[in-house]
Amino acid sequence: MAPFTFTLFAPYNKQAALRLKNASVRMFGVDILMEKDESNGYFRATVDLADGIFHYQFKIQTKSWFEQEPEPALPNYDDDEYKEMTQEEKQEKTHEFSKLIDEIRERNRQRELESTFTEIWYTFVDPYATDVDERGTDDAHKAVGILTIKNGKRIIDEYEWKYDNCFLPPDEELVIYEIHVGDFSGGENDQHARGQFKHVRQKIDYLKELGINARGMYSFFLVSLHISMFILFRYNPRYYFAIETSYGTTADLKEMIDEMHKNGIRVILDGVYNHCDCSSPLTQIDHDYWYHHNPKDVTMSWGPEWNYNFYDSKYNIWPARKFIGDSIRYMVEEFHIDGIRFDAARQIQNFDFLHWVVKEAKKAAGPKPFYCVAEFLPDEPCITNIDGPMDGCWHDSFYWIVRDLLLHDNTDIGRLKSVIDCRQQGYLGVTNVVNYIGNHDHDRMLVELGKEKCIFDEEAFKRIRLGVVLQMTSIGIPMIWMGEEMGEYKEKTPDVAKIDWSLIAEREDNSNNINKSLLAFYRGLVRLRKENKAFFQTNLDFTHEDHNAKVLAYQRWANSGERVVVVVNLSGHFLTHYPVPNMPTNGWWHEWTFNYDVKVDYNEVHLDLAEREAKILVWLGEDWQPPAPEPQSDPSIEPAPNSDTSTTEASPEDKQQ
Incomplete structure (x- = not known):
């Protein structure tokens, strides 16, 4: 046995208590009153504990201005009574x-308005x-x-890191691959249950072959429904220190991240720090101490909003900032x-906090x-650059302008240039924008083409x-939304939508x-981008614009000499032997x-x-020469009269891509 102290910060609440039991015991014992230290606002209770696993809860004499109606515990589909259920029956359940939870939340909202x-x-x-454990226990x-x-x-687990x-x-070398843990592994016809960290780990070879070196993973905080399939649309974290247990x-999680690091892949967390779930514990202690009393904008409100402006002079603390930090x-x-992706950063409306928390991270x-x-939607350079708190932002204007091009044949070259070269919008560096043609907030572009334009x-x-060529060759960090690299055709849905690996x-x-x-096209482009330093710098010139033929050409280059020229035919017409002038180097x-x-x-x-x-077009260098042609077996055979003597196939080892 050894003493363990439970602590709860509730500076303006009058009383608090601890409920504690061994995990193997059905019922909680008598509540243990906690002592308050008025000098720092903490309640404490010290209990002698043997080694083992314990369940605990806190009770508080709340200062919040409404009491939440408890939400029911969700079913555990591993229990015997649910094992025989089909997937459709589980989804119906x-x-x-x-x-039911939506109805309870509506009643809670009404209670908030009516109660004193x-x-x-x-x-x-x-x-x-x-x-x-979201399911609770017998009397909890x-x-x-x-x-x-x-x-x-106290321990979290006993995992030992191997590949730090x-x-x-x-x-600047990142290519981000955004995944939803629950849907990335397995597939519709997979007879085995999938959708956990260990199953994502099994797909590392696939990510390596694709050339990915960063993964965006949203969001493995526990969410309001405790069902991973709803993470797409219910970005409402309830517990900010506990991971989504249905994932493992x-x-x-640590083993998955460790294996990613072993293979040179970074892992970026999708963090929700603008708002939380309405039943998050701090809302029950003293709502207005941590959150705004009312939403800043009711049209863009998804739950209680953290109040990063409030400073408690008595205890010398910024409550919301400290907790999120x-x-x-x-x-x-x-x-x-x-890394961290900050969800709904514009709605946070506090650059001082964002500067501080990024520095802390x-x-x-x-x-x-x-x-x-x-x-930060709509995207603006103020969130990045020299004075901005972030390294980069979602380049949402890139998405919409390229979408207009692909779906509606909007060939406004001026608009397109502004997102290919984000400096025209005021951004300064390669890492300031993340370019995408799809993400978890949108249908995949292939779906958009089919639904809106019947293009298949x-x-x-x-x-x-x-679209992918524009994405991979523009200034910025490219991001791939899982499945779009293989032509996955599933609409955005709150239900299970696993990748179809077939x-x-x-x-x-x-x-x-x-x-x-x-x-294969995606893999090749990612490899080209990773191996050519021209994409790691902001050097970009538009070398040719033909508004009649709707042709645009631009070059990317590195100070070390690498050059890439991209020539784009935006029109619906085939252009034969089109002359491209202003090539940077002969x-x-x-x-x-x-x-x-x-x-x-x-x-030219x-x-x-x-x-x-x-x-x-990738420059092969000043000294590169095509390999000598192989001797012809029959000297009487002459070249075809229309053969193009200015082009030649080169062996892979001779190509300096």
């Missing part, structure tokens, strides 16, 4: 609970609990915190994450690279390839060749898209440009 201040006791989970109709004691001390010293890519244990430090130090991360990016099959895939499986009839070809270039070499003379090159097609 989940929808029933979702409807009353001092009542409320039972809740420790806001700092690192493990939570609410969730319980889980405490593990070993050798007289592995090289991780710097920010803390040790599972503690949470972020814990996630960085405990799980070794490599990077301090906790130590010397390793740590990327902080904001969802090869024509749709051709437009996607055009799209890239081997088929005897080769009926999925279009999907496999798109995946000599030999490799056309990446169709894999041939072409010689540039007089700073002629290309065949299919409709809505981009070609990528």
Whole structure:
């Protein structure tokens, strides 16, 4: 047995108590009153505990201006009574609970409007609990915190990190792959249950082949419904120190991140710090101490909003800032994450807080690279650059302008140039924007093409390839939303929407060749981007604009000499032997898209440009020469009269991509 002290910060509440039991015991014992230290606002209770696992809750004489009606515990589908249920029956059950919870929340909202201040006791989970059982226990109709004691001390788990010293890519070299843990692994026809950290770990080889070096993972905080499939649309964290247990244990998460690091892949957490779930523990202690009393904007409100403006002069503390800062430090130090995406950053409306919390996160991360990016919609450079708090932001204007091009044939070259070269919008660096043509907030572009324009099959895939070239060659960090690289066609939904891995499986009839070809196209572009330093700097010039033919050309280059020229036919017409002037350097270039070499003379090159097609020319260097032609077996055979002597196929080892 060893003494363990439970603490609860509730500076203006009159009384608090602890409920505690061994995890193997059915019922809680007598409440243990906690003593308050008025000098710092903490309640404390010290109890002698043996090694083992314990369940605990706090009770408080609330200062919140309404009491929440408790939400029911969700079913555990691993229990015997649910094991025989089909997936459809489980989904129906989940929808029933979702409807019931929505009704309870509506009653709570009405109670908030009608009630006056009353001092009542409320039972809740420790806001700092690192493990939570949402199902509760026999006499705890609410969730319980889980405490593990070993050798007289509290532990999170016993995982030992193995690959902390592995090289991780710097920010400017990132290619981000955004996943939803519950839907990334497995598939619709997979007979085994999937959708956990350990299953994502099994897909690391796939990510390596794709060329990914960063993964955005949203969001593994526990959410209001405790059902991972709803994370897409219910960004309402309830517990800021406990992970989503349906994805696995803390040790599972650490092992997944460790294996990612071993393979040179960084892991970026999607953090929700604008608002939380209405039943989050702090809302029950003293709502207005941590949150705004009313939403800042009722049209953009998703739950109680953290009040980062409030300073408690008596205790010399910024309550909301301290709690979120503690949470972020814990996630960085405990799980070794490599960056954070700040959800709804514009709604936070407090750059002082964002500056401070980003600094705290990077301090906790130590010397390793740590990327902080904001969802700041509509995007503006003020959130980044020299004075902004973030390293980068979601480049939402890129998405909408490219979407207009791909769906509606909007070939406004001026608009397109402004997002290809984000400096025209006021951004300064490569890491200031994250470019995407799809993310979890939108239908995939392939779905948009089908739903809005009835464009399918090869024509749709051709437009996607055009969008991907623009995404991968523009200034900024590219991000791929899981599945779009293989032509996944699923609409955005609150239900299960697992990746259909059969799209890239081997088929005897080769009926999925279009999907496999798109995946190969993505892999090649990611590899080109990673291996060519021209994409790591902001050097970009527009070298040719033809508003009549709707052709745009631009070059990217590095100070070390690498050069890439992108030529884009935005029109719906095939352009034969199109002259592209103002090539930056004469000599030999490799056309990446169709894999041939072409010689540039007089700073001009002629290309065949299919409709809505981009070609990528990679400079091979001053001294590169095409390999000598192989001797012909029959000297009487002459070259075809229309053969193009300015182009030649080169062997892979001769190509300097």
